[in-house]
Amino acid sequence: MSSLTLTARQTSGIGVRHVRALLRQPAFVAISLVQPVIWLLLFGQLFKSVAHLPGFTTDSYIEFLTPGIVVMNAMFGNGWSGMSVINDLDRGVMNRFLVSPVSRGAIIAGHLANSLVTTLVQSLIIIGLGMWSGARFHGGVGSVVLLLVAALLLGAAFATFSDALGLIMRKEESMIAAVTFLVLPMSFLSTLLMPSTEVTPWIKDVAAFNPVNWAVEVGRESLNANPHWGFAFSRLGFLVLLALACLGMAVRAFRSYQKSI
Amino acid sequence: MPVSATPTIDPASAHRSNADIAVRDLTKTYRGGVKALRGVTFDVAPGTVFGLLGPNGAGKSTTVKILTTLSRPDAGTAVVGGVDVVKHPDRVRRLIGCVAQQSACDLEATGFENLALQGQLYGLHGPALRARAMELLERFGLAPAAKRITKTYSGGMQRKLDVAMGLMHQPRVLFLDEPTTGLDPQARADMWGEISRLSRDEGLTVLLTTHYLEEADKLADRLAIVDAGVVVTEGTPEQLKSELRGDAVVVELADAPDAGALQAAVAETLREVAVDGRTMRARADNGAAALPGVLLALESAGFNVASATVARPSLDDVYLQHTGRTFDAASDDMKENAR
Numbered sequence: 156m157s158s159l160t161l162t163a164r165q166t167s168g169i170g171v172r173h174v175r176a177l178l179r180q181p182a183f184v185a186i187s188l189v190q191p192v193i194w195l196l197l198f199g200q201l202f203k204s205v206a207h208l209p210g211f212t213t214d215s216y217i218e219f220l221t222p223g224i225v226v227m228n229a230m231f232g233n234g235w236s237g238m239s240v241i242n243d244l245d246r247g248v249m250n251r252f253l254v255s256p257v258s259r260g261a262i263i264a265g266h267l268a269n270s271l272v273t274t275l276v277q278s279l280i281i282i283g284l285g286m287w288s289g290a291r292f293h294g295g296v297g298s299v300v301l302l303l304v305a306a307l308l309l310g311a312a313f314a315t316f317s318d319a320l321g322l323i324m325r326k327e328e329s330m331i332a333a334v335t336f337l338v339l340p341m342s343f344l345s346t347l348l349m350p351s352t353e354v355t356p357w358i359k360d361v362a363a364f365n366p367v368n369w370a371v372e373v374g375r376e377s378l379n380a381n382p383h384w385g386f387a388f389s390r391l392g393f394l395v396l397l398a399l400a401c402l403g404m405a406v407r408a409f410r411s412y413q414k415s416i
Numbered sequence: 417m418p419v420s421a422t423p424t425i426d427p428a429s430a431h432r433s434n435a436d437i438a439v440r441d442l443t444k445t446y447r448g449g450v451k452a453l454r455g456v457t458f459d460v461a462p463g464t465v466f467g468l469l470g471p472n473g474a475g476k477s478t479t480v481k482i483l484t485t486l487s488r489p490d491a492g493t494a495v496v497g498g499v500d501v502v503k504h505p506d507r508v509r510r511l512i513g514c515v516a517q518q519s520a521c522d523l524e525a526t527g528f529e530n531l532a533l534q535g536q537l538y539g540l541h542g543p544a545l546r547a548r549a550m551e552l553l554e555r556f557g558l559a560p561a562a563k564r565i566t567k568t569y570s571g572g573m574q575r576k577l578d579v580a581m582g583l584m585h586q587p588r589v590l591f592l593d594e595p596t597t598g599l600d601p602q603a604r605a606d607m608w609g610e611i612s613r614l615s616r617d618e619g620l621t622v623l624l625t626t627h628y629l630e631e632a633d634k635l636a637d638r639l640a641i642v643d644a645g646v647v648v649t650e651g652t653p654e655q656l657k658s659e660l661r662g663d664a665v666v667v668e669l670a671d672a673p674d675a676g677a678l679q680a681a682v683a684e685t686l687r688e689v690a691v692d693g694r695t696m697r698a699r700a701d702n703g704a705a706a707l708p709g710v711l712l713a714l715e716s717a718g719f720n721v722a723s724a725t726v727a728r729p730s731l732d733d734v735y736l737q738h739t740g741r742t743f744d745a746a747s748d749d750m751k752e753n754a755r
Contacts, residue, residue: 161539168536176524179565247520251581254484255537256509415447416487 165257169265173239174272187273191228191281195220199288202348210352213378221285222302222374223347225278229310230341230367232277233270234334236314237321240266244325244412259409263402267314274310278303291378298377301387305373308394309366315401322408341367346375369393435459435495436589436621437466437483442492443645444478452478454645455492460623460638465615467636468625469731471746475645476625477517480593483623484514497588510538513587517594517625519574520581523567527558527577530566531584538585552580556610572603579610589621590614596631604631611635629731629743641735643746648738653731660729660737662687663703665710667696670720681717685709694722703727 177184199217206216213219243249252262282292282299292298317334324330342348344361345368351359362368369390376382437460444453453475460466468476481487483494485505494501497511522530531549535541540548553559556576566574575595582590592611596604612635614620626632632639633653640650649656665686669678675691682689685706686698700706703726714721735743 164536164539164541168533172522172525172529172533175529176522179524246523247516247518248522250486250516251514251520251534252537254486254509254512254514255534256506256539257537413486414488416481 161256162258162261165261166265166268169257169262170268173266173269177269177273187232188277188280191224191277192284194227195224195281195284195288198224198348205349205353208353210350212350215289217285217288218290218378219350219375220348221282221290222377223371224285225281225302225306226309226367226370226374227342227347228277228281229274229306229370230313230338232274233310233314234317234338236266236270237317237319237324237330237334238327240318240321241325241327241330244321249412250416253409253413259406260402262409263315263318263405266318267311270314271307271310274307275303278306293380294377294382298379298382301382301391302374302377305370305391305394308391308398309370312366312394312398312401315398315405319401319405319408322405322412325412341365344368345371347371366394366397434462436462436497437623438493438495439479439483440493442479442482442494443490444475444482444487445490451645453482453489453492456642456645456647457492458640458647458650460621462621463615463619464637465611465622465624465635467632467639468623468642469627469629469632469636469639469735470625470642471627471743474642476627476642477593478645479642480514480591480623480625484512484591485509510585511588513582513585513590515578515582515590515592515595517597519571519578521566521569521574521577524565526563526565527553527569527573528562530577531581534581534584540585548584552583556580570603572599572606575599575603575607576610579607583614587620589623592622592624594625594627596626596628608634627747629735633731641731641738643735643739649734656731656734657729660699660733662699662701662729664727664729664733665698665700665703665707666725666727667698667710667714667721668723669694669696669714670722673719677717678714678719681713681719682710685713 195217199220202220203216205211206214206219211219240249243252282302286292292302294301317330320333321330324333344358345365346354346362347367351362354362373387373390376387437458439456439458442453442456445451456475456479458466468479470476478487482489483496483501485501485508488502496508499507499511501508522533525533528549531552532545535545535548550559550562553562556579558573558576558580561569561573566577569577579592579595582592595611596607599607608631611622611624615622615637624632624635636653638650638652639656640647641656642648651659672694673691673696678691678696679689682696682698686700689696689698707724707726711721711724732743735746739746
């Protein structure tokens, strides 16, 4: 058996394990499906009138907000990925994997596959609900795909970064503190809720380096009838690089974990 | 100072070239300066059960972590199945099965699913994977629970599943790190049966760590006593016990005696006389034959004997002789230190 086939089998085995564990918690599934819907409807109502500000290109705040909520959900959902790594460390499952011939990449990739399937389903629900509430993706199916790819890339970056944090911190409390510390500022230091023309200039400057904002910008382009494809793809490129860097970090985190035992 | 010499190693087994596990001068110091290993050396012959016996904190688990490629030594070499664990961890991983001290079942998955994933990690797939998983479930009496989430398993069932997972890919060498800790007596007896079957019927090489003297005595073909990161003695349980030359004689007196007078009274019949409170411990080549004379001597010297026992030497005695403390005391010390 080639090592590639073996890695593929290991990855799918670990992916199935996580999906199955998720589906066995119906309450968790229900909450994770309802939560982004509530964000969309709540923020949509809360900020409804800001769409009348001059910087908005659309009168429908829901339309403006839908890509942002897709991105926010990808970030929040995957930021907690490392919690299950900590659980596996505590339960001895991780050590059992590490003394087997499984590649460290397959452990991360299998886990990631589960996270991304979840994110994809949630994103489709948000987009569907957004459209039902009046949002229109004027760039067609291609632009929706663009938004999904951006959300999945950001989700992959957050999931692998979170896995690395889990391997390094190994304590649920530290993990909760770190993730909470990260996600809220990253959401608000972006054009997720407000267009760049309406935010304070320094926030706009910071947002240019914020991966969450890259994904939001791609999503926003997808609303336009004539998206700036070049701009969108450059932001996707950044996201690809970020996701790869986070993946590398997660694989390296295994080494630091093994040094400590 | 690293202590690598094992005083009781017999020449025939020392540096055996065909050993399935060959460990030389292994040292490991943890971050924070805890010296877990200070030069551990031993060999395990193919198809045998080798016991590492010692109290908690003696360095047994650290040794197993290094041999199973989880951790790296600071110095020394370890070869498993002919492969160096530091240089080629990937090749070692294919040869070994590991059952860690703590149960490592995925609690959200069923028994079958746990085994199936374990097999997949080693490249098993399709009907062969299913057949092997079912075979092990049958063998460990877990077949009726195969479709239940392992969260619902008893401690003994989880432990059996751990061992089954360790055997899933038919390893050549199996590591069992304290396989019966926390099990009730019935589950422990079951596990002992399984472990002896493994080496006897399947020719597996087994490295077993334990802090139960009885377990080491019962299961191990050879064993090494580990204390404070060093192997203090090694041999078959029988060899180790016979080195003590003779039976243990324990006499309980009605009142605390004068130690000097007591020793003088029994000096002709007993060796290694030690007095602790109202208890006198000593050795005799044939304890049962010596006892009437001992009792007579004590009576005539004016000591009131409450009870007397004669026991064949136990591993506890071996431990006492080599480390200067009883096994229970060492275990209690470790518990105190851990707090």
